[in-house]
Each structure stands twice: as structure tokens, then as C-alpha cells.
Amino acid sequence: xxxxxxxxSVVQALAVxxxxxxxxRRAVLAALEHGQRPLTTEEVAVASSVPVSTVxxxxxxxxxxxxxxxVAGASGGDRHELAxxxxxxxxxxxxxxxxxxxTDFTPSAQLERLIEKEVGALPDRVGFEVTHHVFDVRGRxxxxxxx
Amino acid sequence: xxxxxxxxSVVQALAVxxxxxxxxRRAVLAALEHGQRPLTTEEVAVASSVPVSTVxxxxxxxxxxxxxxxVAGASGGDRHELAxxxxxxxxxxxxxxxxxxxTDFTPSAQLERLIEKEVGALPDRVGFEVTHHVFDVRGRxxxxxxx
DNA sequence: ATCGCTTTGAGAACGATTCTCATTCACAGT
DNA sequence: ACTGTGAATGAGAATCGTTCTCAAAGCGAT
Numbered sequence: 001x002x003x004x005x006x007x008x009s010v011v012q013a014l015a016v017x018x019x020x021x022x023x024x025r026r027a028v029l030a031a032l033e034h035g036q037r038p039l040t041t042e043e044v045a046v047a048s049s050v051p052v053s054t055v056x057x058x059x060x061x062x063x064x065x066x067x068x069x070x071v072a073g074a075s076g077g078d079r080h081e082l083a084x085x086x087x088x089x090x091x092x093x094x095x096x097x098x099x100x101x102x103t104d105f106t107p108s109a110q111l112e113r114l115i116e117k118e119v120g121a122l123p124d125r126v127g128f129e130v131t132h133h134v135f136d137v138r139g140r141x142x143x144x145x146x147x
Numbered sequence: 148x149x150x151x152x153x154x155x156s157v158v159q160a161l162a163v164x165x166x167x168x169x170x171x172r173r174a175v176l177a178a179l180e181h182g183q184r185p186l187t188t189e190e191v192a193v194a195s196s197v198p199v200s201t202v203x204x205x206x207x208x209x210x211x212x213x214x215x216x217x218v219a220g221a222s223g224g225d226r227h228e229l230a231x232x233x234x235x236x237x238x239x240x241x242x243x244x245x246x247x248x249x250t251d252f253t254p255s256a257q258l259e260r261l262i263e264k265e266v267g268a269l270p271d272r273v274g275f276e277v278t279h280h281v282f283d284v285r286g287r288x289x290x291x292x293x294x
Numbered sequence: 295a296t297c298g299c300t301t302t303g304a305g306a307a308c309g310a311t312t313c314t315c316a317t318t319c320a321c322a323g324t
Numbered sequence: 325a326c327t328g329t330g331a332a333t334g335a336g337a338a339t340c341g342t343t344c345t346c347a348a349a350g351c352g353a354t
Contacts (some may be wrong), residue, residue: 020351051303056342072219077341092184094275105273108316111265112259119284126252127289128241136281137266167320169332198334203311224310
């Protein structure tokens, strides 16, 4: 079930785009909320029991509405998670280049501050309008190093 | 033409995997070396005049051999560039979410140091074997902000 | 209950990537 | 140079993830 605290703000964000919080979208969001990690479209479809074509469409709409964030996996399909405004806190990703699994991690506040500062200077420096940054670490996860 | 300075080390890296530096692979690498930015598979095929199926295969092998790096674009096809060991220097990317173009930028040494430190601690902290990190900034490039 | 609009779902369509396999090529040994 | 062996090639088929299509169903307001 989608937690009601999230539901409220989701409804608002959807309303802006004249989208409704239907049972399917609820199920998709609930899957993302309870998933331990960013999920592929396929995983969302299975976890939510919503047909794939609808999951594709819903995820696209939710990303568009800023409720869901797309995470670049190692290969084979993008992954999705609740956008930061709708989940716990700012974090980054550990991407396993072997099995493709993506897990979260939170870097130090110091690093975060420095990144913000650096990124904030880009518009003036190179005329690039920043929407967000990605700081991912790639390598082999605990399971895959056991082989 | 692929610069001879690179060619030498490429041959070595290829030899480890029993791969040869053929005319096609030369052309693919030359395209990446002279491209101003990370290129899509299609762009490499055109620039090098090598058939797409061969470009796909060659890029995969070169990535596998650590000679080429895959860069996650905004959408529509991954992009490729020479791996850092074979190109000028360490850098990161500005990815335009509008047109998909990827350009390079170099963050401050201070940020780089802090990232290294943080990333270096991960193996002990969470049992993740780090191969490299990705620090990309997403937004709209100069051209796309003009619309 | 009715109207107008959004949403849905099954399958078709599409595009990027991978696979297949007969042919060609590169290098090592002679 | 000549030959043998495994690597590399290329054209098209096959595959896989994603998007599109369209008729049917759902939701909210009147």
C-alpha cells in the first residue's frame, strides 16, 4: 500500500498535469516505495501486478511529473525510484556492473556541499542550465565479488 | 588516423584478451579520439565508415578491454569515449536532457580529492568493490535553453 | 444518469542491439 | 612466400525493451 503521507503530495503533483491518482498508479508507486532499490520497469510490473504497457506509460508520466526519478543502471533497462521530494533523503547510487543491481548510499555532507557549490557555478561558467546531478559509483557488489 | 602514441598501449591492452588491432578497430578508435564529445554507436559507424554490426561488436570488446568507456546519455543510445588511461585527463560530463548531447567538463581538484577519499572508503564500509565513479550533471545545454 | 475526458490493456509497431554464419583476414610457423 | 588456425568481418535475421494504437472502461462534474 502507498503510504498516505506520500499520497497527499503525489495527488497535488499529479493534479498540476491533470493526471489522476488511479489504482494502477498507486500500485506502481507503492512498488517503488517499498522496493529496497531502484526497480526496472519489468520489476515494477511484476511487483504491482499492473500490465507492462501501463507501467511504461505510468512511469513516464510520473517521471514527467517529477514524482519518480529514472536511474541509469549498468545495462538492460533503466531503473526507477521515488523522487527525492517524495522519499526519505538525498542519496546516490552504487551500480553493480556485473548484475546491474543498484543500491543507495549517502555521501558525507561535506562532499554534498562541495558538489552543490561546484554545480551551482556551471550556468555562469559554461551556459549550462543544471537540473540535477548524478554521482554514481560503479563496481562489483558484495554478491558479485564472491565469484 | 589513430595517433601512434595511443596505438602502442591499445595493442597491449588488446593482446591481453587475444584481440588484434585491426583496421576496423583502428577506425573506431580514431573516431572516438577525434570526436569532440562522447559518440553514439551510430555516430561512430558513420564517422569510421565501419558497418554498424561491426561497430557494436568492436565497441563492446573495447569497453570490455577497458580501452573505451561507455557514457550514459540522456536517452536514445549510450555514448562512448576513449577510457581515461588513453585520453587526456580525468573529466566528467554535462548531459543535455533535451538533445542528448554530452560534453566534458573538469571539476575542481578539491572536489576530485574529496570524491576519491569518499569513494575509497566504500569497500570497507559496504563491501562494494569500486571500479570507477560517475559524476554527471544533467540539464539543458546552451543551445537548448534558447528555445 | 449523462457527458467529456482520462485511463486502461492487448497487441502491433518500432528501433536499438545482439546473434548467426559463411567468408575473409592476420599472424605464427614452416 | 605458403599454409594452417583462430580471430574478425558484414549482411541480414532474430531479439528485446519501449512506444504506439485504439476500442473499451473509469472517474468527476453537472
